[in-house]
Amino acid sequence: MALVMSAFITTFLGVGPAMALGAALANQGNTSVLPECVQACSHLASIFGPDAYSLGNANVTLWDAKQQATHSACWVQPSSTEDVSTILGVIINTSCRFAVKGGGHARDPDDSVSAGGVTIDMQKMRSVEVPPDQKTAKVGSGHVLLSLYEALEKYNLTTLGGRVADVGLGGYILGGGFSHLSPKYGLAMDNVFEYELVLPNATVAIVNQESHPDLYFALRGGMNNFGIVTHFTMRVVRQGQMLGGVRAYTADKRDAILKQAYELTTSWKNDTNMAFFYSYGYHQERDDFTLAVNQEYYLPVLSPAPFKQLNRIPFEHSTVRLDQTSRLSIESASATPPGGRNLFATVTYSPSVDLDRQIQDIMAQEIQSLKKAPGFYPNLVIQPLYEAAIRAGKERGGNAAVALLTVLWGNAEDDERMNAFAQEWVERSTATTKDAGKHHPWLYINYASKAQDPFLSYGEANLQRLRRIQMEVDPQGVFTSDGLCRGYFKL
Numbered sequence: 001m002a003l004v005m006s007a008f009i010t011t012f013l014g015v016g017p018a019m020a021l022g023a024a025l026a027n028q029g030n031t032s033v034l035p036e037c038v039q040a041c042s043h044l045a046s047i048f049g050p051d052a053y054s055l056g057n058a059n060v061t062l063w064d065a066k067q068q069a070t071h072s073a074c075w076v077q078p079s080s081t082e083d084v085s086t087i088l089g090v091i092i093n094t095s096c097r098f099a100v101k102g103g104g105h106a107r108d109p110d111d112s113v114s115a116g117g118v119t120i121d122m123q124k125m126r127s128v129e130v131p132p133d134q135k136t137a138k139v140g141s142g143h144v145l146l147s148l149y150e151a152l153e154k155y156n157l158t159t160l161g162g163r164v165a166d167v168g169l170g171g172y173i174l175g176g177g178f179s180h181l182s183p184k185y186g187l188a189m190d191n192v193f194e195y196e197l198v199l200p201n202a203t204v205a206i207v208n209q210e211s212h213p214d215l216y217f218a219l220r221g222g223m224n225n226f227g228i229v230t231h232f233t234m235r236v237v238r239q240g241q242m243l244g245g246v247r248a249y250t251a252d253k254r255d256a257i258l259k260q261a262y263e264l265t266t267s268w269k270n271d272t273n274m275a276f277f278y279s280y281g282y283h284q285e286r287d288d289f290t291l292a293v294n295q296e297y298y299l300p301v302l303s304p305a306p307f308k309q310l311n312r313i314p315f316e317h318s319t320v321r322l323d324q325t326s327r328l329s330i331e332s333a334s335a336t337p338p339g340g341r342n343l344f345a346t347v348t349y350s351p352s353v354d355l356d357r358q359i360q361d362i363m364a365q366e367i368q369s370l371k372k373a374p375g376f377y378p379n380l381v382i383q384p385l386y387e388a389a390i391r392a393g394k395e396r397g398g399n400a401a402v403a404l405l406t407v408l409w410g411n412a413e414d415d416e417r418m419n420a421f422a423q424e425w426v427e428r429s430t431a432t433t434k435d436a437g438k439h440h441p442w443l444y445i446n447y448a449s450k451a452q453d454p455f456l457s458y459g460e461a462n463l464q465r466l467r468r469i470q471m472e473v474d475p476q477g478v479f480t481s482d483g484l485c486r487g488y489f490k491l
């Protein structure tokens with residue numbers, strides 16, 4: 001064991017003696033290693049051997065360049081719930097900072113890659129257990145959506161996954177989870193029946209409505225504030241091929257698309273086989289906007305009734321087809337490759353053609369001075385908050401449209417003005433939806449910017465309840481903003 005430990009320290013430091021650690025590591029990449037984590041990493045290496053390593057982000061998918069450039073003292077890849085419990089025990093004993101990485105699609109340092117501490121990378125935890133009734137599956141929290149879809153497709157089953165292959169199940173489902181099945185069943189989090197959770201004191205809890213009603217409530221949207229989830233037991237449903245794909249349109253089709261989006265959100269809401277979202281994006285190379293509509297239909301029908309009018313609008317190109325969910329998710333991933341600098345921001349409002357247009361126009365006005373920024377690509381995605389999701393989570397309120405502003409750019413020097421742009425868009429769009437009497441308070445945590453406070457949007461009573469539950473399960477504050485796991489959104 002001593003040998004493994006010393007080999008680890010040597011690799012970890014790039015130097016021999018452990019005494020020189022702090023200084024040698026002080027400037028590794030753009031993050032200093034926290035001294036208390038040197039001890040934690042040595043201990044983890046002695047237990048986990050090559051599954052605890054210091055080479056940074058090798059063989060790991062991280063979507064955003066800001067997280068890719070974040071260096072941890074070490075990484076560790078647990079294979080079981082017991083491993084996660086052991087790791088958390090070591091981390092707490094050494095008071096080392098840490099982050100938990102699912103699919104790595106968060107956008108800021110410390111969200112899921114620890115800045116100078118330990119990154120717990122869940123990618124080895126990809127089990128799938130399907131009981132004989134095939135109504136639920138117990139799945140490891142380290143799945144990305146593609147690995148989960150592929151595993152379930154062997155049984156002709158699927159689940160409430162999202163659209164993009166390499167997004168992690170962990171972050172997606174702990175925040176909410178918009179799926180092509182959401183019109184039928186609600187958000188993904190509304191379809192988790194049981195969680196296996198490593199609590200902030202490193203013990204393991206099986207959390208369901210009966211065993212821990214408070215924690216069960218808290219985990220549905222509570223993100224990384226209550227411990228580390230190792231397994232989800234969630235709904236699965238039968239699925240063969242479905243309709244999916246995207247159709248792209250030139251800017252002159254905007255009025256027609258806006259009208260169809262409104263019709264799909266309101267008049268067709270009772271056809272719960274249908275889901276869709278659409279986007280309005282600026283393209284630097286053509287100095288113009290384009291629109292794209294993603295069609296989804298649970299059944300293998302090529303032109304189902306809800307999309308008939310939409311399909312009459314002439315398009316530039318289309319990938320709409322019948323296919324497996326897994327393959328559709330690979331297509332979506334190819335449209336959102338990793339590597340750029342990104343931010344998300346969101347507003348929610350009652351469905352309205354005028355408001356869709358106005359918040360798109362706000363984006364168009366606010367980008368004027370940014371158009372030449374290298375790699376700049378702002379895109380506004382709008383999708384319904386489905387009634388099934390509203391029924392399942394009453395706190396989310398009435399019928400709504402959820403807008404997600406995504407901004408992609410290339411250079412770190414532009415970070416500040418990109419953040420300012422997103423904030424300006426949020427403020428003006430929020431004011432516009434309020435003026436129209438159609439503002440909806442809910443902010444989807446997985447679409448929110450760091451300047452927004454999605455937990456506040458859950459409502460005062462829910463927020464107080466979440467904070468009380470956190471005090472009970474985490475009296476030391478390990479998962480709080482002053483604790484050891486500080487990234488993403490804190491209560």
Ligand SMILES: Cc1cc2nc3c(=O)[nH]c(=O)nc-3n(C[C@H](O)[C@H](O)[C@H](O)COP(=O)(O)OP(=O)(O)OC[C@H]3O[C@@H](n4cnc5c(N)ncnc54)[C@H](O)[C@@H]3O)c2cc1C
Nearest residue numbers: 102103104105106112162163168170171172177178229488
């Ligand atoms: C290209 C792209 C496509 C997307 N498509 C969709 C979509 O179709 N529908 C939708 O609803 N959302 C979508 N999102 C948003 C997505 O759900 C969130 O970004 C989500 O948080 C990503 O999860 P992750 O595991 O990949 O990220 P990570 O960065 O690994 O994790 C995000 C947060 O969750 C925490 N976390 C992860 N796993 C665990 C765990 N097991 N226990 C405790 N905490 C954990 C992390 O610590 C981190 O704070 C998309 C995002 C991107 C970038």
